[in-house]
Amino acid sequence: MNGTANTYDLIVIGAGPAGLAAAVEAWNRGLKKILIVERAKEAGGILMQCIHNGFGLHYFKEELTGPEYAERFITMVDKTGIEIKLDTMVLDITSRKQVHMVNTKDGYQILEAKTIVLAMGCRERTRGAIGIPGTRPAGIYTAGTAQRLLNIEGYMPGTRILILGSGDIGLIMARRLTLEGAKVLACVELLPFSGGLTRNIVQCLNDFDIPLYLSHTITEIKGDKRVTGAVVMQLDGSRKPVPGTEMEFDCDTILLSVGLIPENELTKKADIRMDPRTKGAIVYENRETSVPGIFACGNAVHVHDLVDFVTEEGQLAGAGAAAYVQAGTKDGQTVELINGNDVGYTVPQHVRPEQMGDSTGIYFRVKSVHKEPCFISIKSGTAEIARLKRDHMAPGEMERISLTRDQLQNTTGKVSVSIEEGGTK
């Protein structure tokens, strides 16, 4: 095995926005032997196929396209001594922080690191996961795959498109395909509300007169060789199709935008504890996982809506990795964040008040749509330690709140995040 001289301070897995931010942050904080491993032939991750604008409003205070946003971080990396291996697949990570990787140039290598940042991103849910009845012809794509075919490879995946699911990629693709001359017949959403950002509903569907059918789903896909049509039905309160509501769409393509799942094959190989709610690793405030010295950030931890927050998480992980190399982990009190009323998950799941700095951001998602003003209530037992007002909340838009060390230090060890209705208090 490699001697200590060859041991990296940090190996980052994935050169998307999370991994790039983590590497740059760790470099700025003094780590000098850093390697980023990326399986694609270029850095930037999924941003490279997101050629629409709207990225960076929070972080750069300007509106960039996906590749522009990525380019800013790639440029930052280029100015450092950070190494990048592209077209390289990580096959295994051990809890002793050995990283197995393979590419055509260096062959199969096992490299050691003092710390690892997991930034593998996420993947799309597929037809199999949601069990749509019908045949299995050509012309059924997940929205992200169609986006890659269109924006990177330059191919049209179809001419008459029906989109199932109103996730952001599906909405973006509705506009993109329309601009390329395809006819997008409709967007069909199982839930009574969209899982996408409001701005995307407006800019990608409404502006192009593409109908959005809420509480509807595809009940049958037709076609022997290529998709020739699909049947859409309305759903009742218990999500069962309502007889008599059948609509047949004459489409040759179905795009699925039915959710994203964090990519965590490697996380599991390293025996890191997972959160069944997020399907990502359980992390502390500095994005350290249950294995000391292994950190995780970005969509591999939980699926984000905005890249700006992915960057923020990457920086937390990078800073955490630098501190780990420089000072090691300190033991201390741990506060667990738990779901209260209408909260689906929180990230981080654990906070160590003694190590967190003055304040820490808590991300969470609500489970239902709140159109009236309501409150986010943070409690330790029955004692409320913070209360924040929101005019509107929805599952499609991740919430971020900030808690101070003082607020978290004197708690019972469990702190709940819950939503309370009512706009008067």
Add this chain to the structure above:
Amino acid sequence: MQYDVAVIGCGVVGAAVAYTLSKYKISVIVLEAENDVADISTKANTGILHAGYDPEPGSQMAKLNVDGVRMARELCEKLDVPVIWPGTFVVAFSDAEMQTVKELYDRGVANGIKDMEILDARRVHGMEPNLSPEIKSALFAPTSGVIYPWEYALAFIETAIRNDADLRRNFRVADIIKQEPSGYVLKSVSGELVRAKYVVNAAGLYSDFIHNLVSPPAFKILPARGEYFLLDTTEGNLVKHVIFQCPTDKGKGILVSPTARGNLIVGPNAVPGEKDDVKVTRSGLDYVEEYAKKSVPSLDLRTSIRNFAGVRANNDKNDFIISEAENAKGFIDLAGIKSPGLTSAPAIALECLDLLTKCGLPLEEKKSYVDTRKRIRFSELSVAEKQELVRKSPLYGRVICRCETITEGEIIDALRGPVPPVSVDGVKRRCGTGMGRCQGGFCGPRVMEILINERHISYKDLLKDKTGSFMLTGITKKQEETYEWNR
């Protein structure tokens, strides 16, 4: 030229026949209607190598099943076909079903199966803790296996081709003309002709149609669709054996089983239908779910990565139809090969060889022939083997399918193999790309690119699976400006 033998159909039965015949000094051609082998019933079934306790003692099915499963052990070894031998349980929930289990046991004994046991509830749950507490006992047959059926067929046909058998794909037989004094001319739907002294009808679902071209109707194929869930490899250990329920008149019932690749397969139901109807239905999937959860209550179908359906070539007789057709000398039916047809395939091929000999085909074994096959499967190698392989051939160092860890080298191997794939699903069946949890979301575009480059085709001709299943409809506006320059 006139071939000695033309085999109609390259499912597992036709492929096994070609493999068996290719060891002899005769000329053999296999005619496949689809653009790929193993593309109808063979590609969409459970993949069980049955121990042989199901068929009636004395039936042809019983003999061929038992012979077939025995042969499979050696064949999988020498032809490099992934297989596991977990053994099967047939579980009983009631006293009546305990009686059925006893009958199956007796049948198995009569069919010559060794090492079967009837397990009491305590041992059932000891061996399979995730099975329903309602289960009272189970038949345990340790000699059953699970295989990837299309890989079995591919192994047969690839080896046959290495031994100089011919394969013609996209040859859909439309007519067969008898020649005097003997022999046949087979005509495809597009008018191509193939001449052969002997014909083997291994046309699966369409074997009645083929038979009727040369002989009075003698049997009818009764297609029966079966629907499945395929679960993620995270669920592959939920059960360690193939878990059957007691058979009914509808079939062998819903099973839950590990696959040879570590997934979990759940299904199938049995719905009479059309030969080409492979849709999945809500009602079918709900039925499968209900019955599967009866055996394994903790089954989590949210971990499903794919649903599919296949069609069984059931027939209106109680047995396989393996004989020379009436009024058609040298025309051998291997028809109505329903379950356990996959298991029986190599034994059916031997039976076919016997029938051809009796019809007068002289068989002299070749002095030398290929009877081995070896595939590189990167993910199954040790670290040292991987290092060595990538050093020698760098393309094995580029992982294309990350869910299943399939490398570019393996895809190129398939594309340059004896039966090159012509579609994305063809690559999938040979290499496993797109078979994992992302279902080709990531590797799909890269497999497309490799297919376009290796096969020197236009994007317009890129197929998902069957002829006509075009994947792309055009190029983008920006691309249009430069496209002609690039070609």
